[in-house]
Amino acid sequence: MGKENEHVRYTLKRLFMLLAVLALVATACGSDSEDTTTTEAPITIRWWHIQNSDPGLTTWQNVADEFMAAHPNVTIEITVQENEAFKSTLQTNLQAGDPPDLFQSWGGGGLAEQVDAGFVQDITEASASWIDNLSAAGNSLFNIDGVQYGAPFNLGAVGFFYNTALFEEAGIAAPPATWEELLTDVQLLKDAGITPISVAAGDKWPAMFWWAYLAVRIAGADGVAQAVADGSWDAEPFVKAGEELKRLIDMDPFQPGFLAAPWDGAEGSASTMNGRDTAMVLMGQWAPGTIRSNSADGTGIDDVIGWFPFPVVEGGAGVATDVFGGGDGFVVGINAPPETVDFLGYISSLDVANRLGESGGTLPVVKGSEGSVTDPQMVAVVEYLAAGTYMQLYLDQVTPPAVGAAINDAVQELFAGVSTPEQVAGKIAAAARGE
Amino acid sequence: MTSVRVAARTRRTPGQRRWPMIIGFLAPALLIYLLFVIYPIAQGIRYSGYDWNGLKPLTDWVGFENFRKIFADSSFIGAMKHNAVILVLSLALQIPFALGLAVLLNQRLRGRAFMRMMFFAPYVVSEVVTAVVWRQLMRPSGFLDHVMSGVGAEGLTQEWLANPRIVLYSVFFVVTWKYFGFHMILLLAGLQQIPAELREAAAIDGATFRQTFRHVTLPLLGPTLRISVFLSIIGSLQLFDLVWVMTGGGPINASNTMATYMIDWGFRRLQIGYASAVSVIVFGISLVVALAYQRWVLRRDVKGALTTMGA
Numbered sequence: 148m149g150k151e152n153e154h155v156r157y158t159l160k161r162l163f164m165l166l167a168v169l170a171l172v173a174t175a176c177g178s179d180s181e182d183t184t185t186t187e188a189p190i191t192i193r194w195w196h197i198q199n200s201d202p203g204l205t206t207w208q209n210v211a212d213e214f215m216a217a218h219p220n221v222t223i224e225i226t227v228q229e230n231e232a233f234k235s236t237l238q239t240n241l242q243a244g245d246p247p248d249l250f251q252s253w254g255g256g257g258l259a260e261q262v263d264a265g266f267v268q269d270i271t272e273a274s275a276s277w278i279d280n281l282s283a284a285g286n287s288l289f290n291i292d293g294v295q296y297g298a299p300f301n302l303g304a305v306g307f308f309y310n311t312a313l314f315e316e317a318g319i320a321a322p323p324a325t326w327e328e329l330l331t332d333v334q335l336l337k338d339a340g341i342t343p344i345s346v347a348a349g350d351k352w353p354a355m356f357w358w359a360y361l362a363v364r365i366a367g368a369d370g371v372a373q374a375v376a377d378g379s380w381d382a383e384p385f386v387k388a389g390e391e392l393k394r395l396i397d398m399d400p401f402q403p404g405f406l407a408a409p410w411d412g413a414e415g416s417a418s419t420m421n422g423r424d425t426a427m428v429l430m431g432q433w434a435p436g437t438i439r440s441n442s443a444d445g446t447g448i449d450d451v452i453g454w455f456p457f458p459v460v461e462g463g464a465g466v467a468t469d470v471f472g473g474g475d476g477f478v479v480g481i482n483a484p485p486e487t488v489d490f491l492g493y494i495s496s497l498d499v500a501n502r503l504g505e506s507g508g509t510l511p512v513v514k515g516s517e518g519s520v521t522d523p524q525m526v527a528v529v530e531y532l533a534a535g536t537y538m539q540l541y542l543d544q545v546t547p548p549a550v551g552a553a554i555n556d557a558v559q560e561l562f563a564g565v566s567t568p569e570q571v572a573g574k575i576a577a578a579a580r581g582e
Numbered sequence: 583m584t585s586v587r588v589a590a591r592t593r594r595t596p597g598q599r600r601w602p603m604i605i606g607f608l609a610p611a612l613l614i615y616l617l618f619v620i621y622p623i624a625q626g627i628r629y630s631g632y633d634w635n636g637l638k639p640l641t642d643w644v645g646f647e648n649f650r651k652i653f654a655d656s657s658f659i660g661a662m663k664h665n666a667v668i669l670v671l672s673l674a675l676q677i678p679f680a681l682g683l684a685v686l687l688n689q690r691l692r693g694r695a696f697m698r699m700m701f702f703a704p705y706v707v708s709e710v711v712t713a714v715v716w717r718q719l720m721r722p723s724g725f726l727d728h729v730m731s732g733v734g735a736e737g738l739t740q741e742w743l744a745n746p747r748i749v750l751y752s753v754f755f756v757v758t759w760k761y762f763g764f765h766m767i768l769l770l771a772g773l774q775q776i777p778a779e780l781r782e783a784a785a786i787d788g789a790t791f792r793q794t795f796r797h798v799t800l801p802l803l804g805p806t807l808r809i810s811v812f813l814s815i816i817g818s819l820q821l822f823d824l825v826w827v828m829t830g831g832g833p834i835n836a837s838n839t840m841a842t843y844m845i846d847w848g849f850r851r852l853q854i855g856y857a858s859a860v861s862v863i864v865f866g867i868s869l870v871v872a873l874a875y876q877r878w879v880l881r882r883d884v885k886g887a888l889t890t891m892g893a
Contacts, residue, residue, distance in 0.1 A: 238852065556834075
């Protein structure tokens with residue numbers, strides 16, 4: 148009995164101690180938050196970005212710190228999320244009518260829906276003093292009907308990253324300039340016992356790049372613009388794009404398990420490239436970075452990597468200088484304080500752009516910052532972009548999300564061999580017309 | 583008359599006095615339940631009648647159009663079939679397997695506790711971790727393929743997650759790997775509640791092991807087995823995390839479940855109205871199955887519980 152009482156008393160004592168500690172913590176937290184009030188009217192800018200790894204992560208932190216140091220009354224609250232997590236969290240916040248003040252955007256159809264719903268601010272006037280310092284192609288992604296809603300910080304193009312050593316081994320002298328040459332080279336690589344192509348069809352969008360680039364080459368800029376506008380994705384050039392792609396798919400040029408392969412990760416298509424037995428991948432400018440991060444020593448295949456643009460298709464309306472790609476930028480939330488646009492202006496300054504360019508992985512859009520890019524593959528992409536005659540934004544971003552997803556799904560079915568080129572074009576058109 | 587009424591009133595009084603207390607204790611839970619369960623369900627039902635992207639105002643009332651589209655979409659029908667396949671396979675393979683193991687580990691065996699722990703371990707691991715690990719193991723020329731060629735079965739290796747005809751069974755395999763231990767522990771607990779005297783009596787009467795199992799163990803294990811089956815059914819209908827992380831429902835929707843289909847339409851295509859209609863369908867199916875199961879299968883067990891409480 149006595150022992151039991153003692154035990155109870157001991158337990159009670161511990162409980163009281165715990166409560167006391169909790170109370171202390173609570174008061175400490177309480178007083179802490181009261182202390183932060185300053186004399187000037189404090190302003191908080193909530194900034195959501197997706198550069199969740201270095202060098203981007205640190206660069207953005209520094210940029211925010213510098214702006215806060217110059218504007219003592221401004222606090223920038225940064226929320227960093229991984230790409231997919233960002234998309235769903237943003238969606239939730241928008242539904243709650245609470246957009247962040249400054250957030251990642253890819254422009255296009257997704258931005259148009261946010262603008263339609265009134266969640267994004269018109270910054271045409273507020274940004275007039277600096278917006279023309281940026282690339283016109285980049286700005287156009289965030290401009291809807293003459294109204295500027297944000298600014299780009301990164302603009303890239305999709306093209307082929309290839310293993311020059313494997314091309315040499317297969318006896319290929321120069322990268323292909325036409326689609327027929329590409330098909331020939333694929334056969335040469337196969338004959339040499341090399342897997343010609345790595346594709347992340349599990350993630351869908353890397354497979355979509357193939358169909359989309361063929362569509363841009365065959366339908367041309369006007370043809371694609373027409374389809375984006377009226378949903379005529381079942382027009383002849385898009386069926387033709389599917390047929391050409393089917394010719395390639397029928398050669399069985401991809402790595403094993405490509406239908407389930409993601410882009411990133413150990414079982415991903417970037418790792419396959421790092422394995423040095425697969426010759427090429429059709430990907431955006433971030434590819435060398437991902438291949439590096441999927442290698443043991445962090446250098447990937449830098450010693451043998453090369454870049455060439457998507458070849459032309461004979462008889463197509465598009466030319467070799469029509470660029471398929473896209474960029475990243477920030478748009479300003481509807482409730483954002485005016486300082487947000489100033490901050491966006493700082494992000495868009497030449498100084499910051501040069502730092503982005505030097506750090507690699509980002510192709511800055513501020514005029515005059517091109518020289519900051521030194522990575523040879525990136526230089527090739529920058530030069531290609533600079534010579535570009537037309538910029539086609541990623542098809543799954545220029546269209547509303549539902550159509551973008553339908554494009555990705557339909558193309559995956561083409562890769563799996565369960566849909567014909569006509570069915571692929573028909574499914575996309577049906578989704579675009581809201582059927 | 584009066585005396586009866588008075589008696590009735592005095593009998594009722596304690597109940598009346600208890601009402602404020604009942605309401606007071608019930609209110610917080612009820613409020614949370616209304617706010618986080620009933621209200622979202624009602625909202626989901628409301629959204630299901632609109633063509634809505636989640637951003638613009640709710641204006642495009644389309645009635646039952648979303649439901650018509652869903653049932654016209656072969657990938658939703660496919661997703662329903664996949665749920666059904668997982669459900670049937672779970673009941674036909676997973677539970678008998680778990681039952682067999684439970685009976686085995688209910689015997690006196692060397693290393694029994696260790697084996698119980700090992701079999702239960704997968705259940706403790708989070709679903710996302712499970713999915714990520716198995717995605718690695720099942721990748722082309724990954725661990726699984728290496729093991730198979732190690733034992734001379736390289737002819738049987740497959741593109742486990744990339745082949746649309748196989749991926750659903752790969753997913754089922756991982757589901758089973760993750761949950762058989764849970765069902766095993768559940769059934770083991772049931773087995774241990776069966777008094778040993780009954781089996782001893784059967785043995786004295788000359789019953790074989792098989793007869794004892796069929797006529798003593800199995801009937802007495804009934805309530806546990808029915809709960810196990812119920813959890814398995816609900817789990818199969820709601821299967822999401824494992825599939826989403828392992829395959830994303832692909833390739834070409836070959837491993838889609840109703841839940842991944844719903845998330846895909848809601849958060850990738852931002853067709854919130856359409857996805858809400860899908861959620862209403864999934865809710866309806868789950869509700870009907872759960873109520874039917876309770877009404878016809880669990881009734882005896884539930885009634886038993888009520889009788890005890892009444893007495």
